[in-house]
Amino acid sequence: MKKEVKDTIIVELGEKLKAYPHFYLVDLTGLDAAKTSELREKCFKNEIKLLVVKNTLLQKAFEASEIDFTPLYECLKGNTAVMFAQTANVPAKLIKEYKKEGIPALKGAYAEESFFVGADKLDELVAIKSKNELIAEVVALLQSPIKNVVSGLNAGGKVHGLLDAIAERNK
Structure with missing residues (x-):
């Protein structure tokens, strides 16, 4: 991938970080095409923007941001997708709906100006009131x-x- 394309992606991610006050980092490994399509459709219905990103580009977008996202750096391993939302608990409820299958797996989140790292934080995120x-x-x-x-x-x-x-x- 060319440097210009990478720079464009970093800028776009930075704009999304500013536009959406809440986001979740999830692992979609194991979802086949049909399940991924179903998840994207549910995200769209719930006003969630789902993007699959490269960890290094997301980290550079974090570094360029005004907010210090260092607590989430440890989540940037393996496959990563970002769920951007205007309401803090909507992505958590969607992830919990899929919890039986274990996919998408929560890696971390930034909601209500707080960091949540690890899949065990899902119940806390669901409990946040809009x-x-x-x-x-x-x-x-x-x-x-x-x-x-x-x-x-x-x-x-x-x-x-x-x-x-x-x-x-x-x-």
């Missing part, structure tokens, strides 16, 4: 007291009785 999931939890927590008041009113309670009950509780 921004939308956290917002939904907060909204549910905020709605709970309002629902209690509304259900009390709908159950035939009078406003005066509810206010008295709240006043007694606060004493």
Whole structure:
């Protein structure tokens, strides 16, 4: 491969590292063409960008980045594919779906500005909540007291009785 082509690939990888806040390093060894195609299709549906890369080019892209990715250097052995995503836990859920077959095997990840090295970190990565999931939890927590008041009113309670009950509780 010519130096110009390598430089172009390094620049493109660097742009992806900036564009996507989360990425996973996986080993796809053992996937046949049909399974690889199926995985790529699932990645596309889940808004994950899957790229098979050369380890040396990825390391050079890491080195050129503003973020220090040295904890992931040890993962750059053997075959490596990168799963880029906007949501931290989506690739982990997809990998876990394939866990029975053991492919793709998690090598490492950069999610929520933290490094995860090793296949044993998969459950931690699946447990990370997305921004939308956290917002939904907060909204549910905020709605709970309002629902209690509304259900009390709908159950035939009078406003005066509810206010008295709240006043007694606060004493």
